[in-house]
Amino acid sequence: MLFKSAEVVEFAIAIERNGEAFYKALLDKVISEQARPVLQYLAKAEGQHIEDFQNLRDRLGDYQTPQQYDGEYEAYMKFLIEDNVFGKAEEIEKLLAKIQSDQDAIDLALRFEKESILFFNELLRLVSDTDKEPVRELIRQEQEHILDLAKLRSALNVKE
Template sequence: MKYTLLEVLEMAVQTEKAGRAFYQTAARATSDRNTGQVFLFLADEEEKHIRTFEDLARAVKETPEEQPWNWAEAALYLKAITDSRYFLDESKALALAREAATPAQAVTVALGFEKETLLFYNQLLDMVGPAAMPTVGALIAEEKKHICRLQELKETLDNPAPTSEGRKA
């Protein structure tokens, strides 16, 4: 299956919408205040990414340029990414958020989602024209920050700090 750049950008929009739905649902479901705050922050980030990809799609429609990519070569790679458990539509994202029994489980799912998204955006960087490269590059940098923030949160949840009585919280 071949994808046009507009179709790939639409996949990116749908991915961000799924991420937003996951983070909003997980934030409401978590019992850990810090985890909820991180999830709400990430939901806001996903919203910004939705607008960015919609803007990129508008720019492609308004000023189409020759894309430096062999789409046939990319099709299998894109399919492998989009078939992943973590490359979600909104209904799957909501189900995964609801199934997470603990904040740590929700963070683990979020890490998987962000890693798959990063793979997809790295591939997207090779597909867009020169004008869009800085924007996609900035999104990649943000996704890396999300992964770092989630990893730090996961480590905090996996290794709670001792309380004043010497017990773990």
């Protein structure tokens, strides 16, 4: 079985939906009032990413994934999806229940953003040259989210 690029984009949409839900839920559990504007921004940005990926999905054709043997790339992408901190919607509540401090919240958000970048970099291999720039832009935005979270962690004096 081969993954089609549109299927991988569907996974990206699901991850972004889960990330948006996480940031919104985290707002209800506000750890620090200083964190509220950053979390609101991140929730809104994840919502925009959903729209961007939906637009990308609608433009994609039936690109076949690169692989050395049958199922190789599919297994790799499934691992990236399932291992993503927000790969499964039902996991969000479990993750939120474990948050006990600013550091826990920021560390989890940083992990999500880093894993998203890894996944989106792989997505670059599945899109045409004309669709690479929108994906690169989404990666740049995720990198900015990491910087925003790092600044927040620093401002809250959370130790690494």
